[in-house]
Amino acid sequence: MIQVGIFGASGYTGFELVNLLRRHPEVDIRFVTSKSQAGLSLDHLYPAGPALPLIAPENAPLSEVDLVFLCLPHAKAAPTAVAALEAGARVIDLSADFRLKSAAEYTRWYGVQHPAPNLLPEAVYGLTEFVRDQLPGARLVANPGCYPTSILLALQPALEVGAAAGAIIADAKSGVSGAGRQPKQNTHFVEVAGNFSPYNIGRAHRHLPEMEQAMALWSKPAPTLIFSPHLLPVPRGIEATIYMPLRKGWSEPTLRNLYEEIYAGEPFIRVLPAGELATLAHVLHSNCCVIGLSVAADTLILTSAIDNLVKGAAGQAVQNMNLMFGIDEKAGLI
């Protein structure tokens, strides 16, 4: 059994992770922490949750676990990662702290010095389907952001073959759990219900550099990305509609063949048949990413959907854990 600890279990991502791991056949949850709610039990925060006691993070018995998951705010996760690694545990970090390879970029987008820049080279960017060979040996995995997961999985095959003829536009829409559990004015039920709002559009959202960094690995030069997130009045789920101008020679059938080939055998990626589009209903509460393709006016239009808390966070983290520890990639996820 893999012994794990979860830092930041009181948030939506942490709670989703607890729920996945307590049903996982090869995992023991040894501790769950919460800075603000230490001393309470998890079912006090979530009526359907298990009665796990939340401990203060400084009391976490790091030496007793094989792996820790960090569901902490950025800049808080990195120091915990350092401590965990020193104690001999491996780390899957669900914050943004180890996603960007450049400490300077990190500072530019997150406004603080990176707390542990020396670990950046070692961190594996855990978009599982494309780093399977790096996971077994990894000590530190940076779990991708929710928007990047939905968009990068849709873009990868077309980027890899150089099909893009210019700037790519990703118009993405996310449920409210993506904004965290902390109550704020813009997550108040009365403000969200019946509403729909773009935010941080263009090239302003922190997930942009993370996506462009990955795109640059697959396509040189990588096309510019325009990324426009929107807040959907639903609790969970992300849908991205993505527009890629195509080079000559790429048609819908050739692209469909490409995608079906690249994603053949993938347990959690489903390329939809012609004429079908990705919706949240395809993926809620599952670790799947569903991808639809169509072409219009020499533009590839991809529709991609994930559950932001599962494939976009906790589910992909479990998938990464499974590969890090050499067990069935699907364990605990189906």
Add this chain to the structure above:
Amino acid sequence: MIQVGIFGASGYTGFELVNLLRRHPEVDIRFVTSKSQAGLSLDHLYPAGPALPLIAPENAPLSEVDLVFLCLPHAKAAPTAVAALEAGARVIDLSADFRLKSAAEYTRWYGVQHPAPNLLPEAVYGLTEFVRDQLPGARLVANPGCYPTSILLALQPALEVGAAAGAIIADAKSGVSGAGRQPKQNTHFVEVAGNFSPYNIGRAHRHLPEMEQAMALWSKPAPTLIFSPHLLPVPRGIEATIYMPLRKGWSEPTLRNLYEEIYAGEPFIRVLPAGELATLAHVLHSNCCVIGLSVAADTLILTSAIDNLVKGAAGQAVQNMNLMFGIDEKAGLI
């Protein structure tokens, strides 16, 4: 033109009031205040709102207005009422401060000393339909709570004639705006969407003594009230389903006649035809209270619906204002 000021315009009730009053043909809004948002303009908080500047409450020019509306928390409203009355303005208080006639009861339910107990005898409990004669001369009106408005309007005719044979049960459901604009965990979109929750059931909610006080005026002895509020995943609206055991001799047709007679000519009360039940769709964004009646197992079952922000707060306040100032009761409300 009636010159008015609004204290606490940044909350949902205050904003609803601003919207009603700025379309009112005989009202000038002279000032709107907000303690926390002073210096901003109202459209900064509400995208569809007017560009009215929010001033600090201490800067409100009380001597320039005929009337102030208080959309303040309890215990904050009463001192402002005192100041306004001293400056010569009349007051409609939408808080709970002047609803209970007994300062001791106020302390019991609200946990603080009453800030102005000497004003309690003078305050008119403004359930408009039943205090029309007291409003023209009133200096201080206590606008009823939202739940009490929906329940008392439904109960009054049957109570007045002594139809109740025992304890009354009011099972009430309210939209989230009733919980205020301040973000809290239990108003976070993710916690409310898809959920439904009872709270403060039985005899625990602060609106209970307010209702029993009014019931005692209509029926001696007044039947006990059991009142169970629930949080609905909708922005606005209250529906109450009310159960009153009947004395011998009361049937659905005789009760229907009674209600139709008592509410004949009322501009904002609609008694539904036999077989029809009150729903939120009957009343959203209107000042109407809709009441359905049926009888089963010797029990009168009333269904009552209002918009909590209109007839349950700002709309009834405007209706009261109209009568206080001798203008058409419907002005600004249709």
Add this chain to the structure above:
Amino acid sequence: MIQVGIFGASGYTGFELVNLLRRHPEVDIRFVTSKSQAGLSLDHLYPAGPALPLIAPENAPLSEVDLVFLCLPHAKAAPTAVAALEAGARVIDLSADFRLKSAAEYTRWYGVQHPAPNLLPEAVYGLTEFVRDQLPGARLVANPGCYPTSILLALQPALEVGAAAGAIIADAKSGVSGAGRQPKQNTHFVEVAGNFSPYNIGRAHRHLPEMEQAMALWSKPAPTLIFSPHLLPVPRGIEATIYMPLRKGWSEPTLRNLYEEIYAGEPFIRVLPAGELATLAHVLHSNCCVIGLSVAADTLILTSAIDNLVKGAAGQAVQNMNLMFGIDEKAGLI
């Protein structure tokens, strides 16, 4: 492995059942039928569903299965039950056809002659927790209605001990899936979103006789039931707030002890601690029934919540199956 067939798999209940059974460790789904959608595959109707082919009901290979589940409209289920029993299969009927013991009552409430009255005496009313001893030998189980499940589980202990002093009121609220998948005006998104509606209140809903029949087994004479259902703007879940006037001598602590004792060890019933109330969030997507108790004004107020599609339909059916076939009651349900 238990070989099963599902009639009516295209509706919400049938689809929920398919999802539970395909993850069940001791079940093989041999066929799923749909009268209107035969020839299509289930994932054509539900984007997240499995690719099971829907066959016409008349083509179902009854002799190949140990058990059939009937998710059919009333009066359609009974003839299929007859055919299945004749072919040697056992039957769990999720329709209303075998819930009422009296064919005359069935006709009164459903407006048609009962298609198989001779089977009524044999049918076990499958409120699992109270018929465990009858299930192993049962050929035909009538799965309880969704509202009755939520209300009867909450009432049983207090009724059994004779705590009720008079008529009981059950004010219940259900999500829209309870109204079926067939599109109707009153399930149109625009009509439901932001709305809340009582319907068939008092003694008019078809679930009333089913509840009174069960209540009469536990308490003689059984108290009258007033039952008021309401439509909630959520996809799934039922919450019932239930009011029972108490005989002398019953207090909240004695009742809580009673409930905790009766439900001790129950895998799917959870009696909440003092001060906690049942909400949909306690039970969504689970087979649990959560029950809260409080007493006010000599009245026991029960709050009860279930997922109408799980404990209120498909989940309870699986629980019944598990007991009929002598396997772990929790198999496939946790």
Add this chain to the structure above:
Amino acid sequence: MIQVGIFGASGYTGFELVNLLRRHPEVDIRFVTSKSQAGLSLDHLYPAGPALPLIAPENAPLSEVDLVFLCLPHAKAAPTAVAALEAGARVIDLSADFRLKSAAEYTRWYGVQHPAPNLLPEAVYGLTEFVRDQLPGARLVANPGCYPTSILLALQPALEVGAAAGAIIADAKSGVSGAGRQPKQNTHFVEVAGNFSPYNIGRAHRHLPEMEQAMALWSKPAPTLIFSPHLLPVPRGIEATIYMPLRKGWSEPTLRNLYEEIYAGEPFIRVLPAGELATLAHVLHSNCCVIGLSVAADTLILTSAIDNLVKGAAGQAVQNMNLMFGIDEKAGLI
């Protein structure tokens, strides 16, 4: 007073129109029709509606009105328009029948022969802000589609000056009332709540040719349009996020100046200040179109929001009526 009749008053657009017109100070509603609901009264369909009797369309007294509004399905509206014009009434058609100038294009997109092609040259495409001079003399106005209104108002200034350097992408999201009141599987509450779905993306939606026809009037050659509609889980409202690659020399400040100049004095168009984005909350239940502008990666990103039932249908129809009859453009709309 303008005497009007409304064909198709039982749908969402027709009902919205009735509500606007019965509060309009210069309009008498002489009749409202419904083919399927004739004989009922409008409040039978809409609990908050007025008690207007719905008559069969063939009984409409066309000679008694100055104007008819057609809220009918395509191909049903045109024959009624012919009859109304012959009877001497003017016509505002809210269907698609007179929007496209080419009968061949109409057949291509709507699959039927045009019922009255000889009227096409005369019909004014009523995007009010750009055809004010044509409305006073118009006999027949084709009210624009909901999506086209939101997108064309946002595009016009930039198109007019030739700022577009290539294909334009409009990623649009609409509330469910846009799909009509007829219950269908994809408008069932359970299918829509919590979901989000693209449909008819690329160049497949019937509103595409209508938009390209208008764009061609403003820009020669007009850029290609890629248009991707999505279904939002809200009752009403459209938000469109629009991407236009820019020619050299166009910056956000110059574009903002352009938009502010072109829309200066417009009563129903609001250009948002820098940094603010259009949301549904800006426009629900109002006749406003709100437009936000930003530039990223040489691309103009426009966000545009309207209420699909008001500015996208009934409200714009009233605005057109006001100009046709020479009264205040804002009458009945504020």
